[in-house]
Amino acid sequence: MNVLISGASIGGPVLAYWLREHGFDVTVVERAPAPRRGGQAIDIRGAALEVAARMGILEQARAMKTDMRGMSMVDGDGNELMRTTEETISGGRLDSPDIEIMRDDLTALVIAASGNGVEYLYGDSIAALNQDGQGVQVTFESGGPRRFDYVVGADGLHSNVRGLVFGAESQFIHHLGMYVAIYSADNFLDLDRWQVWHREGDAGFGLYTAPGNASIRVNIGFGGEDVAYDYRDVEQQKRLIQERCSGLGWETPRLLKAMWAADDFYFDAMAQIRMERWSEGRVTLVGDAGYCASPLSGQGTSLAMVGAYVLAQELSRDPQGAFDRYEARMRPFAELNQALALENPGQGAAPESVQRAANGIALD
Template identity: 60%
Template sequence: MQNVLVSGGGIAGTVLAHWLARRGFAPTVVELAPAPRSGGQAIDIRGTALDVIARMGLTGQVRAVRTRMRGMTVLDADGTEVHRSTEATYSGGRLDSGDVELLRSDLIGILHQHALEGVEFIHGDSVTALHEDERGVHASFAHGQPRTFDLVVGADGLHSRVRRLVFGPEEEFLRPLGTHVAIFSADNFLGLEDWQVWQRDGDAGYGIYPVRGNRELRVCFGWADDAPAERDPRAARELVAERMGALRWETPRLLDALHRSTDFYADVMAQVHLDTWSAGRTVLLGDAGYCASPLSGQGTSLALVGAHVLADELARAAGRGDGHRAAFERYEDRMRPFVALNQALATENPGGPAAEESVERAKNAISLDAA
């Protein structure tokens, strides 16, 4: 039985661990957070990714917690309505689609509970060093004892530590898209009921939508900026307030909620591009290897599909001493065209959503069953 270290307990890492355990592997998931992460924005599961959820037997659970938006309003800087739609929203696309929008934390909770059997989860720790030799990959951790694994998977996000340790500095692989984002939750002081509100003026704007039975809001600020992300939380909040200061309407109350939020997150919008996703016994998965950015709307789907494909190829190659090499190659051959189409969604229409035709083509551009 091959033991596999999965760095990152998000969507990609958890789904991969589920499939590996059911294919006879012994996965260990190491996650920096002390527990499955809460907070986060609404995410989408589309096209082939829905087939992954179906194969896990989770369709009913996922659809039960989907968002229930009725439409959206677009405002100018003063809060005057300039557009209204009951057919689609910017965050979830067409309301009559079979795709599913739900909170990231809800999906993580469902996936984590489903993957517990046969998977070792270690929370509150992280990989600090990796060294490969003929016996495997020797991993050191911030808190736990060193261990040796047959394979290592970096599923640890845009700023992947595994990618940095094995492939080099992230500056070599990140392609910033000239946009920053900040996300946080707040009480629903606007009284929104299954309705989104979007406001934009020039290079700055935000989207607001209610969640949790309309008890809470998720607020997403965005602005154009070519500078690196501000890593200090206090300075990042001040930067957001400065960038949003020219917007009016309910902006002062939103900024007050920003400073009081306990789940504030901010980062640069970027994609990840590498010539290869594997090196020796280490391979990258999801955002760590091919982040498409939230602007694509397909990060979750890439994570779900990538995890299924990687587990599938590793299972097909199991039993051969160097089978992981062929598995990594087939994983990459199958995924690269799918990744390319989905990354293109983020840049097709700068400042706006990609065409519906492009989304339809990209989300279904792969089969879960190898040829």
């Protein structure tokens, strides 16, 4: 059997790995011309640690962890209001078994793990899908149809596959009232495995080092009602950040100047995807495409990794009814983790809630 996966971030390559292990032929199509650079620090927790271990990448991931020493909160003049060496906003408690790793580092790791047997098509996307009882006819934007037994959308919050099969995003997206941009900048503060956070009103930013300390990742954003924007128009998104965050104090002018020069800028709403079904015929969804919990949950990466593992396992057991079994196993886990983003808005879920959700599924 052959499977087409749309999306080459985390969930897509993890799914490709497990499908290949189970004997499937796998193709991954990715709109970006190459693996995407940049992105925030992300977390591998709970059941996802076991997925990483079974893939044989757990120790490599540990070697790539951000290894933060702590964090500070500062006021508009840069005066330190508090500091702790016990936890960070991005990664939680520093003495936990969780792995905080940069998104691009984990992406490179899982793509490499998926092996030479997986076909990656960069700089392309799916233009049309037509299903019948025996498979899916896929037309790519680059032209030329190909036929696959199954198609999986692992293509994020604004999933192309979801739009083609299930309809408009507006039916499924639930905004959480925040918008965040992430990009790289020089480490002009000479931070050493440290985070600094600042907030004024409904806007704020967090800065933390990437491994090696040569650069920092800037997380800057604002809260408020739904904002109309084109998620592919980077210039428009930068203008939004400039307009809504220029009133912040301390190092904001330098951060905004670095934003305009950044070539790995990312911006999006903090939102969740909630659907009654993740599958239709021979097409299904994995990770953010079907059950985005938002970065506010801290569990998007783990959901994608576990979802990919469970889906591949069910397809390998018996394709007949595999999608139904996948949903039955994953939906309680997804809902438990989505609830983390809503438990304590603006402050984050309690550590015990995070650990309970992260371990809220049994892997066969």
